[in-house]
Amino acid sequence: MTKKPAQHPPETYGADTHGLVCGFLFGHDGVGQALEAQAALQCLANPATQTGFIWLHFTLAQVSAEKWLRQNLALSDVFYESLREPSRSTRVELDDGTLVAVINDVHYDFAFEPSDISTLWLSVGQHLVVTARIQPLRSVDRLRDAVRRGVKLASPVALLVHLMHDQGDALAHIVREITTRIDAIEDKLLAGRLETKRADLGVSRRLLVRLQRLLAPEPAALFRLLKKPPPWIREADIEDLHQSSEEFNVALSDMAALQERIKLLQEEIAGRVAEANNRSLFVLTVVTVMALPINIMAGLFGMNVGGIPLADHPAGFWVVVAVIVSFTAVAAWIVFRKDRD
Numbered sequence: 001m002t003k004k005p006a007q008h009p010p011e012t013y014g015a016d017t018h019g020l021v022c023g024f025l026f027g028h029d030g031v032g033q034a035l036e037a038q039a040a041l042q043c044l045a046n047p048a049t050q051t052g053f054i055w056l057h058f059t060l061a062q063v064s065a066e067k068w069l070r071q072n073l074a075l076s077d078v079f080y081e082s083l084r085e086p087s088r089s090t091r092v093e094l095d096d097g098t099l100v101a102v103i104n105d106v107h108y109d110f111a112f113e114p115s116d117i118s119t120l121w122l123s124v125g126q127h128l129v130v131t132a133r134i135q136p137l138r139s140v141d142r143l144r145d146a147v148r149r150g151v152k153l154a155s156p157v158a159l160l161v162h163l164m165h166d167q168g169d170a171l172a173h174i175v176r177e178i179t180t181r182i183d184a185i186e187d188k189l190l191a192g193r194l195e196t197k198r199a200d201l202g203v204s205r206r207l208l209v210r211l212q213r214l215l216a217p218e219p220a221a222l223f224r225l226l227k228k229p230p231p232w233i234r235e236a237d238i239e240d241l242h243q244s245s246e247e248f249n250v251a252l253s254d255m256a257a258l259q260e261r262i263k264l265l266q267e268e269i270a271g272r273v274a275e276a277n278n279r280s281l282f283v284l285t286v287v288t289v290m291a292l293p294i295n296i297m298a299g300l301f302g303m304n305v306g307g308i309p310l311a312d313h314p315a316g317f318w319v320v321v322a323v324i325v326s327f328t329a330v331a332a333w334i335v336f337r338k339d340r341d
Contacts, residue, residue, distance in 0.1 A: 019058045019065025022144050026159075027052045030152030041072055044128065053156045055129040057144065065132065075130060076100055079123045083132070090214055097230045099124035101160065104214040105137040105167055106174070117210060122160065126232040129156045131163075139166040157237035164244040171211065171251045178204050178258060186265060189272075201269070205262045208255050286335050293327035 016037060023040050024032030028051065035043070040054050056073075058065045066083065069075060078095040082102055092101045101122040118135040131140060143163050153159045181204060226245075229238055297320060301308060310316030 017062075017064065018068040019060065019062030021057045021059050023054065023056045024147050025052060025054050026153055030154045030158075031150055032147040032153065034148075037068070044073075053125075053127045053129060053159075055131070055147075055156075055159060057140065058130070058132045060132050060134045069130070069132075073128070073130065075123045079121065079130075082121055092225050094225060094228070094230060097125070097232070099157075099160070099225070099230070103139075103163070103167065104211075105139045106170055107135050107137065117214065122163075124156045124160050126156065129159055138170050139163055142166045142170075155234060155237055157233050157241065161237065161240040161244055164241075165247070168244065168247045168251055171248075171255075174207075174211070175251065175254050175258060178208065182258070182262060182265065189265065189268060201262050201266050205259055205266075208259050208262070212252055212255050212259070286332075289331050289335055290328050293331065294324050297324050 018037045020037045023035035023037065025035045025040070025043060026032050032055065035054065035056075037056075040056055043054060058069065060066060060083070066080075070080070076095045076098045078093060078100045079098075082100060090102060090104050092099060094100075099122070101124065103120045103122065104117055105120055107116045107118060118133065118137060120131060120133045120137055120140055122132075123130040133140065140163060143159070143166055146162070146166075147153070151162070153162060182201075185201065226238060226242055301320065310319055313319070
């Protein structure tokens with residue numbers, strides 16, 4: 001009797017078959033307890049658990065994730081529409097008492113490339129928080145690790161604020177790393193060593209521009225939300241959201257200043273390269289001008305026709321050399337006099 005081959009489970013990208021990466025149930029103490037998909041549905045259906053809230057984090061790389069969300073969770077239509085929108089600028093909207101947020105974050109294995117930025121979608125309600133992403137993101141993974149270590153989150157908005165603080169820390173880390181690189185480039189430039197090309201600075205500048213373009217709308221969106229918050233958001237959470245917006249303003253200001261600094265360094269490098277090219281061209285021009293008399297004389301005396309002067313003179317060669325040296329000296333004097341002027 002032959003044995004059947006072992007059945008290997010399909011690849012789920014670190015999630016279950018529904019695309020759930022992790023789930024947590026937060027009670028009165030604010031400590032999250034691990035939760036699976038079916039257990040989460042049972043808790044949502046049981047009114048006794050409505051005093052706390054549930055956080056479910058999905059990966060949209062699992063094709064069944066969105067289908068499961070539509071079938072089992074009553075999320076806002078704006079949330080599903082945002083998954084299809086080509087524009088992924090950061091924003092926070094209020095739809096029928098639910099916060100729908102689109103947050104851009106760097107990949108987990110961020111390598112300081114402009115393409116290493118992806119989107120995290122959030123639906124924040126009074127008793128349910130749903131987050132979804134395609135690529136593994138650094139800030140939400142830090143939040144998941146913090147919950148596993150026992151950090152306390154008293155409300156769904158507190159979870160959103162914690163996530164935004166982690167994102168602000170990630171941005172501050174990026175700015176510090178790029179600043180360190182720019183400092184090293186500037187030191188080499190001041191020392192007169194043009195080892196760094198403008199393209200190296202361009203990569204950092206494009207990264208900052210992309211981050212600022214994707215994150216810049218967030219403060220304005222938060223201010224609109226803070227004016228008319230839903231009734232279930234606590235005053236303390238509103239203050240935390242306001243503080244988060246201030247932190248983002250500071251990060252965006254640092255990015256703008258760093259972009260301007262990179263621009264000035266690029267202009268300085270371009271100026272020095274242009275100056276070096278001009279000097280090389282000047283040296284080439286000087287050599288060409290100084291070699292012009294000897295080339296002309298060599299061309300004239302090398303035509304091998306009759307009547308060449310000084311052909312039978314015993315000192316004819318030295319006479320021609322003297323003429324060439326005289327013309328070369330006059331040409332060199334004219335060129336270097338113009339260079340001094």
